[in-house]
Every structure is written in structure tokens, then in C-alpha cells.
Amino acid sequence: MTAAVVEARGIGRVLPGPVPVTLVEGIDLSIGEGEFVAITGPSGSGKSSLLYLLGLLDRPTSGTVILEGRDTAEADAAELAALRLSKLGFVFQFHFLLPEFTVLGNVMIPMRKLGGSPEAELRTRAQALLEDLGLGDQAAKLPSQLSGGQRQRVAIARALANRPRVILADEPTGNLDTKSAQTVFDIFARLARETGTTVITVTHDEGLAAQTSRRVNLVDGRLVTPGVR
Amino acid sequence: MARPLLLDLALTHILGRKRQTIVSVLGVALGVGFFIAMAALMQGFQGYFVDTVINASPHITVRDQFREPAVQPVAAAFRGGAVLLHGLKPRDEIRGIRKAGTIVSALSEWPGLSVAPSLDGPVILRYGSADKSAVAIGIVPEREVRVTQLEDDMVEGHLTDLASAANGIVMGLGLASKLGAKMGDSLNAISPAGVILRVKVVGLFRTGIVSLDEGQAYILLKKAQILQSRANVINQIRIRLMEVDAAREVAARIEALYGYRTESWQEANEGVFGVFRIQNAIMYSTVGAIMIVAAFGIYNIISTVVYEKSRDIAILKSIGLTEADIRRTFLMQGLMIGMIGAVLGWIIGFGLTSLLGSIRFDVGGMVRNDRFFLAWSLSHYWIGGMFSLVASAVAAWIPARRAAAANPVDIIRGAA
Secondary structure, eight states, X not given: OOOEEEEEEEEEEEEOSSSOEEEEEEEEEEEETTXXXXXXXXXXXXXXXXXXXXXXXXXXSEEEXXXXXXXXXXXXXXXXXXXXXXXXXXXXSSOOOOTTSOHHHHHHHHHHHHOOSXXXXXXXXXXXXXXXXXXXXGTTSOGGGSXXXXXXXXXXXXXXXXXXXXXXXXXXXXXXXXXXXXXXXXXXXXXXXXXXXXXXXXXXXXXXXXXXXXXXXXXXXXXXXXXXX | OOSOHHHHHXXXXXXXXXXXHHHHHHHHHHHHHHHHHHHHHHHHHHHXXXXXXXXXXXXXXXXXXXXXXXXXXXXXXXXXSOOOOSSXXXXXXXXXXXXXXXXXXXXXXXXXXXXXXXXXXXXXXXXXXXXXXXXXXXXXXXXXXXXXXXXXXXXXXXXTHHHHXXXXXXXXXXXXHHHXXXXXXXXXXXXXXXXXXXXXXXXXXXXXXXXXXXTEEXXXXXXXXXXXXXXXXXXXXEEEESSGGGHHHHHHHHHHHHOXXXXXXXXXXHHHHHHHHHHHHHHHHHHHHHHHHHHHHHHHHHHHHHHHTHHHHHHHHHHTOOHHXXXXXXXXXXXXXXXXXXXXXXXXXXXXXXXXXXXXXXXXXXXXEEEOOOOOXXXXXXXXXXHHHHHHHHHHHHHHHHHHHOXXXXXXXXXX
């Protein structure tokens, strides 16, 4: 077994309030390099919550998330942001592209934040990413001029901008037609296979989930499949 | 597109709301512009007034008075005891500065001081059927010219003509015109002591300060002593300094040495400076009010942007921008509005000041003048600029902090 890229140790998340709500609890999960994992389960079972915890977008109220062997329990907000920037990439159900920026501009945002290379080089890399996802000729357009499937692919390109170790996708095909959805999943499968990128996606589409290399099933905030192999 | 990412984000945000941005910028610009024009106007007037006051009167005046009433012998004998005296009347003294000659010659030795003795007292000036009360100041002309700039204010004749004419008098232009007297006219001066002196107008002055021009006349010290029946008495020592601003300290030193009440020009015009302070307070609060309104405009536009762009903020945070990045992005927008507003305000301020400078009118009052006195000062531009930057930074800070604190998970869940 390869070393775990993302590891959850007994994580739980409780929303505080007069009546505390448990989103997920007691989750042990270990995901290795190049795995393509589907998190499935009925609505409200805590799929997205788990994904946000694994993606360091939210903090667990118990347990800890270990990213590439680093325990993130003690990291402050800025350190988590830095990890998200360099190691993780998010794709959501909604594309969340900035409407004023071109397609290329959107893909370049994470690159520019990370910095370290001259602008021209970033531009070339972003263009190559778009070519790779079949959007080479759309680079100068605004997101509003693209179709839903194209926008979602731009969002994937943006998630891939800083060559992350893990892609986290939250219902990435939720707003797409079957054909576009299949394209997105093909891209994920290829990424996992060819570049060793770990892909974790939340979906409730059984057909798509069947195409992944591993399924993690959640019911009422608890894993019903073994999380650690 | 070599701009930094945050600046790029900030620009898209404010350029996305052009009209609101322009209104906010104009708000700041008007605030800064008015401040500059008002500051130029007020400081110009105050500066002119102070100059006039300083030049027209001595910098320090030693009077034949004491600040504290004399201690009664019985109170001195029972120091700390409770002393009550009934029917106490002040002693009927011959007023005047004792040993004035010694004091004058001693003070003359101090560096940077010009000293002139004088005796002033009330007189009635009578010319034909016109009666006017005035203060007749007895002076030694050759000393006086070194103490006040009265000589420069002479419209006709010279102060030194007092010495050459038998019974010369130099009076304010306003006083002369009220009496109907002209150069060379003879009139009667009557003192409270009952002495009547026939005097001849040998000079007229105009200081620009109405109370002086209409209420003062100068005669020789010797004649004043005769007129007031106070032989060899002087009741004022007038002093001019090289260093105008040292007046307060020098006055305190003289008073400590001789005990006589010694007034600096600042103390003598305390009331006027109080008015100036109130004027400045009014100016700053008016400008402050304009800037607060402008700040609300900035607050409004940035709050709107924060609300509208909450999804963008969420995704930027998920990408890995820190809270500080988000805060800076919105703070920058406020500062950009503030800066553009300040520069525009400088132009407006400059224009308004020039406009005020070109206006001519005729107004009498405490001071007679025909135009606005304007103080051109770079510091007004700096203060105005700082005002607007601080206001816009504070106005932007509040929504910027809110944006930075937003939880991306909540926004993404809400949007999905």
C-alpha cells in the first residue's frame, strides 16, 4: 500500500447551537496517491461536510486531518490557506468563476497568488492546462460566454493550476447534462491514472460512482464502508 | 496584466460599480476641496489680523497695575489665619509706574528689546461743536517709532512732527473725520483733571483696526503729563521685541522682576484668539461632517461589493487566499477612492481658493479690507489628503473585515 496522501483520524464536526447538529463523526479514512474516490450516500449524510474537512476548508471539532504526513490540527488559518493553495484544488457544483476575469485570467488566479514564476510563464502554463481540457480556443472569453460543461472544465483547470496533490470535487456534475458529466469524470480518471493526482469526489450518481477506483459510503455522518484498508 | 492579483481584484470590483464609485470619489473630493478653500480663507484672515495687531501695538506693555491686590498688613502679620476687615478702602495713591526711568533704562539694556515710556489717559477732544472722547497717549516720538509701526501707518505728517510743533497731536483718520478736523486745525483737549490744552493736528494715521483709528491720539509725553496733571508720571512702558513669539516669556520675566502687570500681545488679544479657536473648530467640524458623509458613501459601495461578491470571496478563500488578502483587497478599494478623491479635491480646492482670491468687495468692521486674505499653504493640502485617506480607510475597514471573516463553507453551501 502506498503512503496516505490524505488521512482522517477520528474526525467529527458538530455545528454548535442551542441544539448541536452532528454533521459527521468518528471517521477514519486513509486515501493514497492516485486514488479516485467517490464519497456517496443519501442527502444529508454529511458527504460535503466530510469533503470540506478533508480539504481543510472547515475544521473538525474532533479528530485531525493529516495531509501528506503533516498534522493540520495545530495549523492556523493562514497556514491552512497556504496548504489549500499549493496542495489542494476544489471543484464545486457551481463553477464559481469570477465573471470579470477571462477564462485564462480565472485559471491564473491561484498561480498568481502562489507566485514564484514570471507572469508570462504562468500564462503559458494556464494556456497548456486549458488546451489539455479541450478549451484552448476559449481562453480569451469571459465565463458568461461558455456553456455549463465548459465552465465546469475551466473550474477544473483552475483547481489544477498549482499542480495540487489532491482534487476535491463537491457534486461537480450536479448541474451538468449526462455527456458533460461523463467528460468531467473522464478527466478525473485520467488525472488519477496519468499524474498520480488523488481525486476525491462527492456524488450521488451511481453510474458515475461506479467508475471510480474506490467508494466510501456515508450514512448519517458515519462511514459504512471501511475507511482504512 | 503585470498588476498584482489583489490590485486586479480590487479594480474589477470598483470598476464594476462605476456610478457609485464616481459619487464616492466626488464626495471625498468636495470634502477635501472645501477644506482647502476654507482653511486658506480662515488662516489667511487670522494671519492678516495677527500681523495687523502685532504691528499696530507694542508686543509687550508694562502697566501701572498689579495682578494681585496689595496684601493688608494685618493679613501679612497673621499669615494663614482668617482675617476679616470691615470698611476697607483702597489707598488713594498717585498711580503710575514708580522708578519708571530706572526700569526703562534697565530694560533698554536687554538684548532684542526696544523700550518706550508713555502715559495714556482719557481726553475729550472738542472741535467746533463736535465732542469726541479718545485716549490720548503721551509718547516720546523718537523712542515710539522703534516700538510700534505707527510711523508706517501715518497717512499725513510724521510722528516726529510732534516734537517740532508747539502742541502737536497725531490722531486716527477715523477720529479726525468724526470731529471734522483736518491737518493743521486747532482743537481743544480736555482731561478729567480739568486741564484744557489747545492742540494742533500735525499728523493722521490709519492702522486698519477701527477701534484704534477712531479712538486714539498721540501727543508728547510732557504734554500728556501736563494735561493729566501727573508730572513726571508714566503709566505704560511699551516694548517691541525682535522675536515676536518670545513675548509671553519675556513679559513673564519682566513681571516677575518688577511686579507690574505686564501683558504680551497674545494676552492682550486673548479674546480674539479664542474666537480664532472657535472659528477653526467650526471649520474642522464642518469638514469633518462632509468627510463623514463621504465616508458613508465609501462604506456603502464597499459593503455592497462585499455582499454581491460573497461567492467570489468564498472561492478565493477556497483557492487559498488568506483573510488578510481579502481584507487588503477591500481596503485597497477604499484607499483608491480616497486617493483619487483627495487628488481631485486638491484641484477643486486650488480652484476655489483662486476664485476667492479674485473677489473684491468693501467691508468695514473690526478690520477694514477689500478682499479675502488667503493663506496658500501646502500643509492644507496634506491635511486634506490625510483626512480623506483616514476616512476612507476607516470606512473600508469595517466591510473589509466582515468579508475576511466570512466562512466560505456557509457561502458555498448556500449557493449550491
